[in-house]
Amino acid sequence: MASTQDIQTLLRFLTQDAKMPLAQALSKVPDLQAANLTSPSDLAKSNAETLESIFTDPKTARQVLNASKRVSKKRATQSPNPPPKKRKQTITSLDPLTGPQIEASLALPAPVLNEEILKSAVIYTNRAPLLLAFALTLLKYTMSTQPLSSRLSLAQAVTSMNSRAKAQSIGLEKGEVGEEEGWAQGQPRVCIMTREIRVMKRWGYEWQDEDNHAEARDETGEPPLWAVDLDAVRNANQAAAPPRFRNARLDDLHIYSPQSARAYLMKAFNTPAEVAGDNKVKADGQVPVPGKSKSKRTAATMAAEKEGNLSLLLGALDLLYSSWSPILSKEDLDKRAWVWYVRVRPEVAQGAAGWGEKGNVKLGDILDLRRRAG
Structure with a gap:
């Protein structure tokens, strides 16, 4: 089961990287969870047909697939030791x-x-x-x-x-x-x-x-x-x-x-x-x-x-x-x-x-x- 953090990461990817409207992205989260597609890497390993069945629009499906491959490739080339995240304000x-x-x-x-x-x-x-x-x-x-x-x-x-x-x-x-x-x-x-x-x-x-x-x-x-x-x-x-x-x-x-x-x-x-x-x-x-x-x-x-x-x-x-x-x-x-x-x-x-x-x-x-x- 995807955690709250996983869902937030997925929504951030859909709205920022895949350029989807927030309302549309939110409506697709349950379907993506059911298909075990809860991260950009999961989506990158999927295919256009699977994504079309979820997003219904072929253009949107290709947009999501291309963005997931781009993000996954970028992460793979990054340093294995990224700088630590800033702590939340205390x-x-x-x-x-x-x-x-x-x-x-x-x-x-x-x-x-x-x-x-x-x-x-x-x-x-x-x-x-x-x-x-x-x-x-x-x-x-x-x-x-x-x-x-x-x-x-x-x-x-x-x-x-x-x-x-x-x-x-x-x-x-x-x-x-x-x-x-x-x-x-x-x-x-x-x-x-x-x-x-x-x-x-x-x-x-x-x-x-x-x-x-x-x-x-x-x-x-x-x-x-x-x-x-x-x-x-x-x-x-x-x-x-x-x-x-x-x-x-x-x-x-x-x-x-x-x-x-x-x-x-x-x-x-x-x-x-x-x-x-x-x-x-x-x-x-x-x-x-x-x-x-x-x-x-x-x-x-x-x-x-x-x-x-x-x-x-x-x-x-x-x-x-x-x-x-x-x-x-x-x-x-x-x-x-x-x-x-x-x-x-x-x-x-x-x-x-x-x-x-x-x-x-x-x-x-x-x-x-x-x-x-x-």
Whole structure:
């Protein structure tokens, strides 16, 4: 049976080397697994007829076969001792920076709160980054004393755990996750949008401004938190330690990276082609030129457009949560957040075909979820 890593490697090959759309690649993974074709080398040893029976299109089958042979040949000529892979970012990689420096580096664009702009704005994205934005903005109201780095880490945990659960339900991933195997024993946890998140307390982390050197804690007396990536902990330690989280060394504790979460948000929200020019805001505050040719846009222009769309989304979510927070408890607001996300997330195909598929999100629909006055 192919492991999760094998599936990820296969998807990376299909989308990057064989140039297949992600949705199409995902839909073919079960068929490739059934045929025991789970790596480029397996595919290179296959033949056009077998691949045509899986991909149905002869052109696509030849494309995959040629790419697999090219990749396999390249790997065969590489040095038998490749350089070691970089380790996944760990907690200690953040230590050289001061708390205020860390938080400043993670700053997000300011939310746009102009309702007239938001009512007509539409963004084009897939479900995962939208959930990340929902969770991150929720935490401004339910865990407001947590620093941005903690809120990004916690929100990424919600998103990753939801994606993993979905992948298992549609057959793209098999086996147990880290928590089910016991790696979370004894660790505290918090509930965010129906997900139980295992956390690690960041004792001694000072993140406020220079005039306040006291360690920050929330109203319950808890210090800032990291969301722990239990699957990463398991993968790094299972060969050397029994499945008990507390036996892992501090330097090996893996977290959901706030930097990765921020980078994901900054690049995830496009403007639908049919409404290009209608989202009346950009990162620099300028109004886009309607009908401007996309072929002439630079990478900087597209990045600014995505940043502007993130500002729009964060503004709509801020208006939604702020309308309910005065009358709902934090627990009830948390429960409602998941329902609201489901109401406005993009419509996608069922099963593996819809994995990663993008769609339109009307920010006016988010505004319609606000509490009505009176």
